[in-house]
Amino acid sequence: MLEVTQINTFRGPAHILHGLTLGVEEQEVVCLVGRNGAGKTTTIDSIMGLLPLKSGQIVFHGENITALPAHIRARRGMGYAPENCGLFPELTVEENLMISRWLANAPGRVKEAAFTGGDAQERAFSVFPEVRALTHREGLHLSGGQKKMVAIARAMTLSPSLLLLDEAFEGLAPAVVTRFIDAVIKIKEMGISILMAESNLANASRIADRLYAIDRGEIIFHGDPKEALKNEEVMKALRG
Amino acid sequence: MHDTRALAARVVVLVAAGAWVLVAPAALSPYLLIIWSYALILSIACLGLNLVFGTTGLLSLGHAAYFGAGAYAGAFLYRFAHVSSFEVYLLAGVLTSTLLAAVIGFFCVRATKIHFAILTLAFSQILHSLFIDGAIFRLFGPLGWSLYLLGGGSMYIPRLTILGIEFGPGEFIPVFYYVIVLVFCVSVFLLWRINHSPFGKTLRAIRDNHTRAAYIGIPVRRYRWYAFIISGVFLGLAGALYGQLDRQITPQQLDWLFSAKLVLATVLGGTRDFVGPMLGAFVFIGLDAIAARWAVGHNMIMGLLLMFVVFVFPRGLVGALTSLTQMARKARAPMRLGQK
Numbered sequence: 001m002l003e004v005t006q007i008n009t010f011r012g013p014a015h016i017l018h019g020l021t022l023g024v025e026e027q028e029v030v031c032l033v034g035r036n037g038a039g040k041t042t043t044i045d046s047i048m049g050l051l052p053l054k055s056g057q058i059v060f061h062g063e064n065i066t067a068l069p070a071h072i073r074a075r076r077g078m079g080y081a082p083e084n085c086g087l088f089p090e091l092t093v094e095e096n097l098m099i100s101r102w103l104a105n106a107p108g109r110v111k112e113a114a115f116t117g118g119d120a121q122e123r124a125f126s127v128f129p130e131v132r133a134l135t136h137r138e139g140l141h142l143s144g145g146q147k148k149m150v151a152i153a154r155a156m157t158l159s160p161s162l163l164l165l166d167e168a169f170e171g172l173a174p175a176v177v178t179r180f181i182d183a184v185i186k187i188k189e190m191g192i193s194i195l196m197a198e199s200n201l202a203n204a205s206r207i208a209d210r211l212y213a214i215d216r217g218e219i220i221f222h223g224d225p226k227e228a229l230k231n232e233e234v235m236k237a238l239r240g
Numbered sequence: 241m242h243d244t245r246a247l248a249a250r251v252v253v254l255v256a257a258g259a260w261v262l263v264a265p266a267a268l269s270p271y272l273l274i275i276w277s278y279a280l281i282l283s284i285a286c287l288g289l290n291l292v293f294g295t296t297g298l299l300s301l302g303h304a305a306y307f308g309a310g311a312y313a314g315a316f317l318y319r320f321a322h323v324s325s326f327e328v329y330l331l332a333g334v335l336t337s338t339l340l341a342a343v344i345g346f347f348c349v350r351a352t353k354i355h356f357a358i359l360t361l362a363f364s365q366i367l368h369s370l371f372i373d374g375a376i377f378r379l380f381g382p383l384g385w386s387l388y389l390l391g392g393g394s395m396y397i398p399r400l401t402i403l404g405i406e407f408g409p410g411e412f413i414p415v416f417y418y419v420i421v422l423v424f425c426v427s428v429f430l431l432w433r434i435n436h437s438p439f440g441k442t443l444r445a446i447r448d449n450h451t452r453a454a455y456i457g458i459p460v461r462r463y464r465w466y467a468f469i470i471s472g473v474f475l476g477l478a479g480a481l482y483g484q485l486d487r488q489i490t491p492q493q494l495d496w497l498f499s500a501k502l503v504l505a506t507v508l509g510g511t512r513d514f515v516g517p518m519l520g521a522f523v524f525i526g527l528d529a530i531a532a533r534w535a536v537g538h539n540m541i542m543g544l545l546l547m548f549v550v551f552v553f554p555r556g557l558v559g560a561l562t563s564l565t566q567m568a569r570k571a572r573a574p575m576r577l578g579q580k
Contacts, residue, residue: 073455080455086456091441102442
């Protein structure tokens with residue numbers, strides 16, 4: 001579904017990603033694990049088209065999307081919930097969702113999933129029923145956990161076939177992390193693939209089908225999450 | 241209880257405003273009726289500008305171009321094609337300003353922030369220079385050139401026919417006032433609908449953070465362009481109304497100083513609330529009329545008044561009124577608890 005091949009990305013003069021390669025298959029949860037500053041967010045931003053690539057290629061559903069802008073990638077079926085949630089603070093939750101729902105039905109959208117607009121929103125509510133009660137609240141007045149729920153719900157309203165989650169568990173209490181892990185499993189059961197950037201290997205290994213470990217912009221491990229826990233090089237890189 | 245009271249207050253305000261609008265020609269002197277009509281026209285222009293400025297977050301310093309184009313287009317049509325219908329004059333103005341906004345906006349939305357403001361200013365100054373130097377008039381041959389030499393870029397238009405009826409000097413302004421009211425009501429309704437539609441919310445999302453907007457699938461540049469074009473429609477509408485009300489169109493209406501006036505009036509009322517630009521336009525015209533009594537220090541008095549408003553009410557008049565209402569509510573809340 002998603003093939004990222006030998007990408008090199010810069011942030012200003014800093015060379016962040018060094019020939020990074022990874023892939024996500026249909027209905028798969030893939031975790032990208034690394035400590036702070038390893039290049040996880042840069043990888044997600046590069047895939048989403050928020051950072052230009054110096055070299056390399058990104059193929060999504062067989063189409064080379066390397067040169068496509070972010071909004072076209074979103075319309076091709078890529079949903080994104082960033083680390084800072086990315087809600088529009090002055091809009092209510094309903095309005096945040098309304099924009100995505102409206103865009104999901106806009107002409108020119110390539111519908112990879114069978115669900116669109118309102119149906120997609122209902123699917124999002126089935127994953128996070130808590131969001132339904134928040135619809136009249138402004139994005140500014142939500143707690144951290146609520147913001148993360150709304151961010152994922154909003155990304156789902158666009159009917160994505162691939163969901164990119166950046167540090168979805170960051171700053172959440174352990175009980176809430178379990179709630180989010182259940183939500184991720186439910187999203188996967190809906191047929192949506194997930195690529196998740198995560199700094200906690202234990203949390204990642206609870207949900208990942210496959211795992212990539214990243215350090216200093218390079219993939220240092222790729223395989224089964226349980227094997228990652230036994231891999232000394234991975235553990236050393238994650239501890240810093 | 242609170243909702244019912246708020247709804248009742250709104251109904252009372254709307255009914256009072258409606259009644260005032262209807263009786264204004266009888267209640268006001270001809271001079272004040274013209275000032276009041278200018279305020280309505282400026283309101284349409286400021287609301288149109290605010291779609292780009294307050295809603296989409298792009299400061300335009302060149303919206304006078306679309307206002308002026310709306311005023312001039314029909315004047316050329318009258319002068320060279322002898323069309324004397326106000327409806328055609330209005331349509332010509334709106335079409336010209338829309339087309340102009342589409343072309344200029346296409347290039348301007350490629351930039352953001354100060355670069356966007358500079359581009360809009362540059363385009364409007366180019367248009368202004370075409371009128372002030374007479375280049376536009378040259379296109380209409382010797383007659384156009386002599387018209388330029390006669391008026392220095394200004395154009396005079398007579399009282400046009402409204403729905404095919406020719407009105408005399410005494411009755412034209414009261415009748416035309418109702419035309420302005422009609423266009424004002426339609427414009428406010430349409431812009432309110434646009435602001436509260438998913439498209440309007442999308443523009444606000446772009447204003448708040450264009451990167452976030454892009455990754456949820458919003459074609460940011462295209463939507464900024466659409467906002468610019470729609471804004472041009474309402475500026476053209478306002479410009480055409482102004483042209484007929486004033487009957488004297490000058491390159492001043494294309495100048496950047498007029499663009500600055502539009503921005504000032506909008507900021508004065510408040511850019512974040514729908515009614516802000518309207519209120520700003522009314523207060524601006526009111527202050528301008530008061531300051532006009534002192535011919536020598538007119539601009540200085542106007543400048544000082546505006547400085548006062550900007551320093552004391554940084555969120556505009558509507559923002560200040562909202563804060564005052566909230567403070568009054570908070571002050572009353574403990575009293576109610578005490579009564580219980």
